[in-house]
Amino acid sequence: xxxxxxxxxxxxxxxxxxxxxxxxxxxxxxxxxxxxxxxxxxxxxxxxxxxxxxxxxxxxxxxxxxxxxxxxxxxxxxxxxxxxxxxxxxxxxxxxxxxxxxxxxxxxxxxxxxxxxxxxxxxxxxxxxxxxxxxxxxxxxxxxxxxxxxxxxxxxxxxxxxxxxxxxxxxxxxxxxxxxxxxxxxxxxxxxxxxxxxxxxxxxxxxxxxxxxxxxxxxxxxxxxxxxxxxxxxxxxxxxxxxxxxxxxxxxxxxxxxxxxxxxxxxxxxxxxxxxxxxxxxxxxxxxxxxxxxxxxxxxxxxxxxxxxxxxx
Amino acid sequence: xxxxxxxxxxxxxxxxxxxxxxxxxxxxxxxxxxxxxxxxxxxxxxxxxxxxxxxxxxxxxxxxxxxxxxxxxxxxxxxxxxxxxxxxxxxxxxxxxxxxxxxxxxxxxxxxxxxxxxxxxxxxxxxxxxxxxxxxxxxxxxxxxxxxxxxxxxxxxxxxxxxxxxxxxxxxxxxxxxxxxxxxxxxxxxxxxxxxxxxxxxxxxxxxxxxxxxxxxxxxxxxxxxxxxxxxxxxxxxxxxxxxxxxxxxxxxxxxxxxxxxxxxxxxxxxxxxxxxxxxxxxxxxxxxxxxxxxxxxxxxx
Numbered sequence: 001x002x003x004x005x006x007x008x009x010x011x012x013x014x015x016x017x018x019x020x021x022x023x024x025x026x027x028x029x030x031x032x033x034x035x036x037x038x039x040x041x042x043x044x045x046x047x048x049x050x051x052x053x054x055x056x057x058x059x060x061x062x063x064x065x066x067x068x069x070x071x072x073x074x075x076x077x078x079x080x081x082x083x084x085x086x087x088x089x090x091x092x093x094x095x096x097x098x099x100x101x102x103x104x105x106x107x108x109x110x111x112x113x114x115x116x117x118x119x120x121x122x123x124x125x126x127x128x129x130x131x132x133x134x135x136x137x138x139x140x141x142x143x144x145x146x147x148x149x150x151x152x153x154x155x156x157x158x159x160x161x162x163x164x165x166x167x168x169x170x171x172x173x174x175x176x177x178x179x180x181x182x183x184x185x186x187x188x189x190x191x192x193x194x195x196x197x198x199x200x201x202x203x204x205x206x207x208x209x210x211x212x213x214x215x216x217x218x219x220x221x222x223x224x225x226x227x228x229x230x231x232x233x234x235x236x237x238x239x240x241x242x243x244x245x246x247x248x249x250x251x252x253x254x255x256x257x258x259x260x261x262x263x264x265x266x267x268x269x270x271x272x273x274x275x276x277x278x279x280x281x282x283x284x285x286x287x288x289x290x291x292x293x294x295x296x297x298x299x300x301x302x303x304x305x306x307x308x309x310x311x312x313x
Numbered sequence: 314x315x316x317x318x319x320x321x322x323x324x325x326x327x328x329x330x331x332x333x334x335x336x337x338x339x340x341x342x343x344x345x346x347x348x349x350x351x352x353x354x355x356x357x358x359x360x361x362x363x364x365x366x367x368x369x370x371x372x373x374x375x376x377x378x379x380x381x382x383x384x385x386x387x388x389x390x391x392x393x394x395x396x397x398x399x400x401x402x403x404x405x406x407x408x409x410x411x412x413x414x415x416x417x418x419x420x421x422x423x424x425x426x427x428x429x430x431x432x433x434x435x436x437x438x439x440x441x442x443x444x445x446x447x448x449x450x451x452x453x454x455x456x457x458x459x460x461x462x463x464x465x466x467x468x469x470x471x472x473x474x475x476x477x478x479x480x481x482x483x484x485x486x487x488x489x490x491x492x493x494x495x496x497x498x499x500x501x502x503x504x505x506x507x508x509x510x511x512x513x514x515x516x517x518x519x520x521x522x523x524x525x526x527x528x529x530x531x532x533x534x535x536x537x538x539x540x541x542x543x544x545x546x547x548x549x550x551x552x553x554x555x556x557x558x559x560x561x562x563x564x565x566x567x568x569x570x571x572x573x574x575x576x577x578x579x580x581x582x583x584x585x586x587x588x589x590x591x592x593x594x595x596x597x598x599x600x601x602x603x604x605x606x607x608x609x610x611x612x613x614x615x
Contacts (some may be wrong), residue, residue: 026507026604028506028507029505029508031507032511033507035408036409036411036412036416037416038408038414039404039407039408039411040412040413042405042408042427043406043409043429044425045406046432046474047432047435049447050435050439050440053443053447054442054445057446078335102338103339104342105339107336107339108339108342111333111335111336111337112340115333115337115546116337124344125340125343127369128344128347129343130341130601131347131598132343132346132347134597134598135535135594135597135598136535136593136597137537137538138564138566138567138568138593139350139590139593139594140353141567141568142353142357142567142586144572145571145586146357153458154545155498170346173342173343174343176345176513189433201325201328201329202333203328203329203332204325204329225373231405231434231436231437231439232436232566233436233437233438233537233538234437234538234568237537237541237568238567238568238571238586246561259436259438259538260438262436262438262439262441262442263441265443266441266446267445267542268403276380277420281446282442282446285438285439285442288436288439289435289436289439290437292435296430296434
């Protein structure tokens with residue numbers, strides 16, 4: 001009895017080996033992989049071109065002005081203008097965010113993770129915070145304009161850095177809450193139980209055990225939200241940051257911030273001078289990018305440092 | 314010795330109770346903020362609607378100073394700019410995510426991932442500058458023949474660049490959530506790697522990819538600075554459905570309405586800020602809620 005009939009083609013050993021191990025090309029699959037690589041390279045190239053554009057455009061300012069560009073005030077000519085009022089404004093906004101959003105955000109996270117009963121109300125608060133994180137920045141500007149500039153005028157004296165800082169603080173609050181919640185969730189339950197076991201109250205457990213353990217994660221979240229606060233421009237436009245001449249750097253008068261300067265200078269028509277608006281806009285943008293990246297890098301370094309310390313390395 | 318003695322120091326207990334109240338208050342602040350956002354927007358929008366005839370909303374063109382508020386102008390503007398942004402963000406973001414999750418050797422990944430995070434950290438004004446000074450003259454200006462250097466295509470590409478990292482991050486999470494057993498089963502029946510990715514992994518991760526697209530779309534519609542800087546119109550303009558024409562998004566209309574608000578804070582040209590804000594708020598909120606539902610579906614599945 002023949003196992004292989006006439007109808008079945010006899011296959012040689014070589015043919016089988018080739019079909020299993022051979023380099024039979026699969027065009028569709030290769031194109032697919034190539035597509036993903038192109039997408040990745042494209043993304044990286046865009047980032048590279050963006051940074052290169054910023055640096056080449058900013059170069060005349062960096063070489064010509066140096067530190068002067070950072071310490072000089074605003075001016076009507078791009079050749080003498082500096083970003084000092086912007087740095088001052090951004091710094092003040094950062095401080096206000098630190099004072100307002102951080103304690104409030106961390107406290108809310110502690111409540112949600114440690115105290116809140118698993119009720120519908122708690123669930124509502126959590127969902128609400130997630131939704132707040134997705135609200136466009138410009139909406140926080142509208143909120144700031146109405147509440148901090150309008151209703152709270154006796155406190156903020158209108159369109160000031162205080163109103164802008166509060167608007168940005170509200171904007172980053174959900175981010176602070178979400179990152180802190182994650183950090184607190186990662187604290188092992190045993191730490192809490194050990195605290196309760198020796199008779200500590202809930203607050204004592206939180207203060208002495210949970211918060212110190214979660215501190216690196218919370219700190220990372222804080223730095224990231226500061227980076228975000230630094231780069232936001234939309235709420236500042238709505239609250240009324242000044243883009244023109246600004247004589248002073250004050251807490252209760254007209255103000256500006258670094259992203260506002262980038263916004264304003266980018267759109268100005270050429271002044272025909274050697275160092276043009278495009279150059280100072282790029283230099284201000286580069287300053288902003290460097291600051292934001294420094295903050296992000298600090299967050300990463302801090303995270304790694306604390307993790308290593310905790311693991312006893 | 315009784316229960317009172319065991320219950321501990323009164324001062325410590327009172328302090329504990331006080332802290333609980335304080336912490337709960339902090340958590341409730343976020344609810345108050347949401348309520349205030351809604352209140353401010355709705356009140357302003359109602360004020361706006363009582364100041365104008367509803368007919369002014371179906372006008373063609375957006376000229377707040379002349380009391381013409383053609384909603385179609387800014388809605389279509391937002392849809393076109395957002396659509397272009399998604400045309401940029403979905404292929405680049407998803408492709409990057411597939412490469413990083415399925416193909417990249419861990420050494421490549423450990424280098425590329427932080428670089429993508431750098432892109433995510435670039436402030437939107439800087440991307441706006443880039444759109445204005447590079448994409449407009451060097452890309453759109455060369456490839457197409459726009460009537461104006463600043464137009465909706467430039468703004469859309471800029472916003473697309475901004476949302477690529479979000480698209481990539483959320484999709485990569487979705488791809489990584491697909492259990493390895495599915496891939497192994499596919500390899501087990503002799504499928505190629507690319508076949509496995511296309512026929513097994515991507516379909517399994519489809520909810521997450523949809524979620525990523527929706528969340529990215531929400532960001533694209535809500536993105537303000539690039540639309541304001543590169544859209545080409547300073548607060549008013551005719552209706553246009555061509556990407557190569559200058560256009561106005563809802564967000565750009567808002568910054569412009571507020572920008573000229575030094576004079577009157579009660580007229581319709583200013584109050585339209587709240588109406589547009591409410592519209593934007595509802596659109597992005599709707600997208601976020603739908604996107605969130607898809608994200609949760611991924612979590613429940615695996």
